[in-house]
Amino acid sequence: MLSHASFVLEADRDRTVLQVDGGCAVPNWSFRKFVAEMDMSARGPFDAVLGGAEPFGETEFQAKTGTGARRWLLGRIRSMPDGTFRGLFVTIDGIKEREDRDRVIRHEMAHRFKNHISVVQSLARLSLRHPGMPSDAIDVFEARLMNLARSHDLLDRQEMSGASLRDVVDEAIAPFEPRPGRFLITETPIVVTPRIAKALALALHELCTNSIKYGALSSPAGTIELSWRIDLAKDRADLYLSWVERGGPPIRQLPTRTGFGTRIIRDWLAAETGGAVTIDYTPLGLTLSLRAPLPRVASQNQ
Template structure:
């Protein structure tokens, strides 16, 4: 009774069924894996591999007199297997997301100018590839927002960009969508905005505000822009779809005469990695020094 009480409730029925089959002589050995309560109680569950058999039966009745076996703690092995399963699922999920975005890019990017079409598609796929590489470097658990921003804004001229914000660990699911948003902002700034002319500046700041991660993109001293764009391009539509649809946030674009200002608010629960959810208040009090990504 003490032994069965220690077995995890979900594992108890199959383990007991196998044991009863051995006792009844229907099976020769008891070989299985299940979870048992750690000692002292309340310390979680340990996975064990058990190999046992009937060691002695009553000659007259055939009743079991003694069972013999050995159990081995295999918790580390089972946890490693679970991590591999989760990693495989995450890689599969991310790969499908990448393919879906690539399909959207190919379908919606203007094709009336083949050379520009090729360059645009290559740049967007490269942004996905950079995010993929960063995730792989971090073991697919997420990425540092500062590093992510630094890589996506590296295409802007050296000295034109500043990054400022606390240390934030972005979840694996949010890395690639956020990379695409930053890529579109950086590309627009380099082609048409503040990063396209000498003296123009781009400032990307982020902060934790309540239950949100808020990013602020401010361009100044660039070429004059109309207050309202005459046509929304694919980049703007894609950013809005990503921010609202994939990340569950909000996006505000303000085309001021002195440059674009963009505010992105994202739910912390959707953007932060599981490891960052607990200490995020503490992280907010440790801002990084503003730096400029290499050109």
Template sequence: MISDEQLRLLFESAPNGMIVTDRAGRVMFVNAHVEQLFGYSREELIGRPIEILVPERFRAGHTGLRDGFARNPRPRPMGAGRDLYGRRKDGDEFPLEIGINPFRTDDGNFVVASVVDISERKRHEEHIRFIMNELSHRSKNLLMVVLAIANQTVQRAISFGEFQKLFEDRLMAIGRCHDLLVEKGWAGASIDGLISAQIEQFTGIAARIDAEGPAIMIHPEAAQNIGLAFHELAMNAVKYGALSSPDGRVVIRWDVDQTHTTKRFRLTWEEQGGPPVDPPRHEGFGHKLLSRISRNSLDGTVSGLAFRPEGLSWRLECPGELVIRH
């Protein structure tokens, strides 16, 4: 037989909070873990109604539940499908799970409750829900981008082979943007990183890219759009623009204009030393993409998708809060 002292030691060593109440709901015993969870000493709890550990808004209802349990006492597993909360001595509330079990002694009927603080688990569950919602949102956005790229590419391709090559290149450009974002836990991406990721596919041009600006972290959605813009500009420069000539170069500059009431992000791409540039006869995918990114995605303006004789230039200016992640 287990002695009363052994039973007390067993309760004290339990990893969970252990509470014993009598039929009237008065606290008869608590272990040290309960003292830690609720901030009361056991002297403050012994003889008090169990409702002292229940948030005030639930106390009236809890009394009815306790009375119902007393009329039909049976073991209740932890969690029983309900969100339960405890109230600490300082008034702070926290989520918990409770398992209750009736037992009878020569001194009468009692209830033993096992209490577990599940605050950390709730935080993890909330974080998982947030991640799943973000994943759903980003997946839908990515699908829309892919569909738009496919539609625009197929309209301009003169053969299936050309469509396949252009479409694959643009999907790979999106993939490179996503790789950068994953590295940073989707917190954003640096402009330097976006430039490097989109030009690395072209052999031997890195030395002819002059990129300079302050260290800025770009919002994930803006990073994807700006990364695609760099891809289209680089691909055009290699095929037709400054980087198709051995002496050509590209100058990329970015900064934040703080003279306005709201900060303005500014980005320029200027090609120099390439073959003479003539305005295109048709507005291709790259042209549409650069305009769409500026007007629709970033609420910005393009003050020069300009086909200058000395080289193409592109300028983006938009509200800083739509681009910069602080």
């Protein structure tokens, strides 16, 4: 039984507790038994220390108090040179309650966001269905809207703290890759902020849409090389992302007008990331590069 809201313990080589809070002995209280009663999903780090595989372990778990109530604890234990073990345990019930409350709020916000998406979708269908509008206007708009919804779902799954850039890319290109091998991806792991995740998701959607109409994805042999890395200099750090199309129809002339999709890719992406976007229409295919300051795009939750 746990009778302290927070405590420090010292255990001998047999994992029997010698002291709690620096002086209060607890007879017949076995730390090994205490760990054995923890949830299997939480006890791994402690088992590793007790078994000698790791010198330090940390985990969050629930334990019974002397009154039978269950409390959330953050526990840390360390093996000492003399073979004993020392640990620190602190109650985190308040933190867990706030996390639960935040989770409920996020899910409610996600539900409302999806309702708003449905309303906007219905308004678009009514507004765009009249003579003079392009025949695919509704489909194009809805595809952009669904891409935004998918990026929001990804962020919700990762608790709105940011998203892995690889996950953002995978979500964005999934509808355009019916078979593997069309996208050749080289990556440096990075977590981007929610705002940057949405901007990149929309830009990648526009790139894929353009490619499937006119570029590499319109050809069975076409491929897209998509890569990103972190460039470090003495006075700055940048995210560098590159999109290179190969194997599609040759580009014989430059576009005569700047469409909405191009403005999203070039202007809005640059504004959101605080970086520079370069688009080149080479004879071999479209290429794009983005260079943005890392502090502007990277989440603090790396």
